[in-house]
Amino acid sequence: MVILPLLKDPRRDLAINELKTGGIISELGLVELISYLSRNLNEDPLPYAIRLLTEFNISIKSINNVIDTPLGKLNELIYHALFIANEVRLKTLDLLHLAYVILFQVDEFVTADKEFKKASDFLSRRGIILKLIE
Known part of the structure; x- marks a missing residue:
């Protein structure tokens, strides 16, 4: 964007x-x-x-927080991306972008990347508006 x-x-x-x-x-x-x-x-x-x-x-x-997990210590961003991957089928970098959106607690995610349409319901359930620049 x-x-x-x-x-x-x-x-x-x-x-x-x-x-x-x-x-x-x-x-x-x-x-x-x-x-x-x-x-x-x-x-x-x-x-x-x-x-x-x-x-x-x-x-x-x-995002600098580290979380203790059954897998060991993970950056909070990575931890969230792992769980998002189970709900939204996106490539790695897009999953990381979504994890940032969740952790930044924003109301709106603005992007020009149409791939994020796949995450529209996921974001909506969390009260985040996906604004696609088309």
Whole structure:
């Protein structure tokens, strides 16, 4: 979603309007942004990412809690993703995004990734609105 303003994509203006309200991005989302920028810029992507996040008032959040489980000590994010995988059939990174959404306790999850339609009921049961930029 944060990448859409950088693209010549028909959803670009919708994404910009959505981003103007500010928001949060997970560490995973930040890595995805940096990855995209590093593949498409001939310079250090970090300053560009910082400018983008600052321009749209987007803050970076992380999950640092560790939980004792029967499997041993696990990061809380991973722990939640393991259980989400039983309910929603998504790829690994998408499961991690959903775990962030749950742990950040947000009311709305905004994405341009249509794969998350598979998680619509899962999110709805938790009081989270899935807003798909199409």
